[in-house]
Amino acid sequence: MNNKYITRVIKYAILQLIAVMFVILWLFPLYAMIVGGFKSNMEAASAPILLLPRQFSTEAYYFDWFGFGTLVGLEFPMIRQLLITIPVTLASVILGSMGAYFFYMQMERRPWISNVGFSIISLATYLPAQTLTVPLIELTSSLGIYQTYWGLAFAYFIFYLPMSALLMSIFLPVVPNYLVESARLDGARDWSIFWHVIFPLVLPGFLSTLIFVFLMVWQDFFTPLIIATKPSLYMLPVAARQYVGGYAILYNRSFAAGVITSLVPLIIFAFLGRYFIRGLAALGGGAKGI
Template sequence: MRTDSPASTKPANLVWHRIALWSVLLLFALVFLTPMYVMVTTSLKDMAQVRGGSLLSLPTSPSFDAWAKAWGSACTGIDCGGLKPFFMNSVMMVVPAVLISTAIGAVNGYVLSKWRFKGSEVMFALMLFGMFMPLQVVLLPMSQVLGWLGIASSIWGLVMVHIVAGLPSTTLFFRNYYVGLPDELVKAAMLDGAGFWRIFWRIIVPLSTPIFVVTLIWQFTNIWNDFLFGVVFSGGDSKPVTVGLNNLANTSSAVKEYNVDMAAAMIAGLPTLFVYIVAGKYFVRGLTAGAVKG
């Protein structure tokens, strides 16, 4: 009687394992992407099709009218200027907050990994404590500090809040990455007469591209998507896009325009989606290069 050898059954088993793996992955991808599919298709429908059609049906005559209204004329409370001013507020807040928190985190990580001093480990542990502290705890003291500085309810107040809140994570990323760099590089540069800043700019920074990408994407996503700080520390003219989206979705009107709400949600989420599509592979490379190691 003929029996198959292990060598002949191994490829068949491997094929079935791959089929099962891809099936599970495709199922998870389908579940994950279904809400986005609903958002995109609903935003391209008119209200007649939204009311009379299926949630999963494709738009019969796609139109960007809902997108135009969400951007420029949808009402958020008594203001009917759309998401445009809120979107610009987020841009003005995110750019300096991301750049400054990343730059300070790079210097902190450089000091805590290559220029250790007495008590540096304790300082690093205290900074890490900030990553696990509930954000609600800092709302009252932070509002008092912003009031003392005269930047309460302003975009620069939000910038400062996000810089302070982001320092623990940016410091952790850079510190753990720089620990993996050979100390001999710094010692050799010191023997050649290079100082603190020259070593940082000429040696450390050129080797830090992966971790800079990771930190920039991480900070951009956290700050752009933040709602708590935006709703607590912003004023009438400094509200970010997440607060504007919330106000738009909760504004009462005679007819609830779900297509406009979905278009507004897509507009608010497009920047982070764009960043991950463009730089997602570099984010993964940066993580594997040691961003969360140690």
């Protein structure tokens, strides 16, 4: 008995040690960026990256946030990023959930529609964005929304609506079929079934998808690079690129820009990460019963 207990303790200690090592490895780049942003450019370029600065300075963060000369500060790109990312993410995940529910229902009624629909969704999700550069520019130009916030939101929507539907389709089979059939026998229509039966049960999956899509939109560099190229329309990833110079790299300002662009994802993981894990756990628990 004692030997089994000791063995379990040793295994638990090893697992905890491995977890701590992974956390440390993950925190190293973040630590280096934060510390590097407080150094002078000379010290950031020459001193060991993990050493604390000899003299802390907020000049790099101030410079990046407010800008200087022709360099656009990150203050307004951050605001634009939030104002566009939040509604686009909500709309994509909500409509994607409805689309996934539609195809899930068609699996029983018309399987070929569901199979074709999911094939198209998968193709749209995994198709490289670079292959759509010219069609996307021509489409937004013909609609009169190229180089506008509406055009950027439209492009995000095109890319992330199929992804949302594909992710939500993974969670929907967790819902027992008898609940849907019971609701139909009670006279409920698909709209009521989705919102009152399906949605409460897949809420953890919805939150996981919402967090994932938000982070994907937040870090998307390619889409705003081709749709919103004017400095007055710069989104955060594009604006942060300015601080990696064409002729010389300002290391401390590059580090500071990396920290600023990472603030929102870090906050999300700190406060909402448990909901993401719950969604994955709910998927695993439901999948065992199918």
